[in-house]
Amino acid sequence: ETGVTQSPTHLIKTRGQQVTLRCSSQSGHNTVSWYQQALGQGPQFIFQYYREEENGRGNFPPRFSGLQFPNYSSELNVNALELDDSALYLCASSFGGTLYNEQFFGPGTRLTVL
């Protein structure tokens, strides 16, 4: 059983560019959630995908978008990057459908926007 993996590990972009981050969920999981963790803060929920459909969204603008694929892997896309988008982006997978199912987090992608 493989854990949650994310790529790339680190990424440097300039303001106004677009970025795509990738996440492979843990085997058997059908739900992926994305979080943004600014330095020294707790993770903030961006959105969640369940069986390829967006299933809830946090307080993030539309330039944050995502996809979930039939194999339940996922992408986070951010357009028109701003300096404040610099953060650790975490994805977490779980088996949706039960209230208390555990989320397993990946190691994150560190995004720096210059």
Place this chain on the structure above:
Amino acid sequence: QQQVKQSPQSLIVQKGGISIINCAYENTAFDYFPWYQQFPGKGPALLIAIRPDVSEKKEGRFTISFNKSAKQFSLHIMDSQPGDSATYFCAARGTSYDKVIFGPGTSLSVIP
């Protein structure tokens, strides 16, 4: 309404001592309260979790105390060890199954 408050921001404890981290929430719809441990360069990992119908849960050296009427819960780490040095996040799960609302975190340092 969606916030989870956490204190202290940082904590230094001697090896063998008790580490205590406190959290509070406002939204009574929260119904699952996990604690996460995060080491530098890693994603958060679930440490222990509690439901609001239980007042205390213990797993090894880690205990959650839950006070539903006060809307507060806390993590106690007994016999703290240097390997426990990490950032700890309390969290709450909302009415939708997998959304987790995190507190701001507590940086714990256990000194020999």
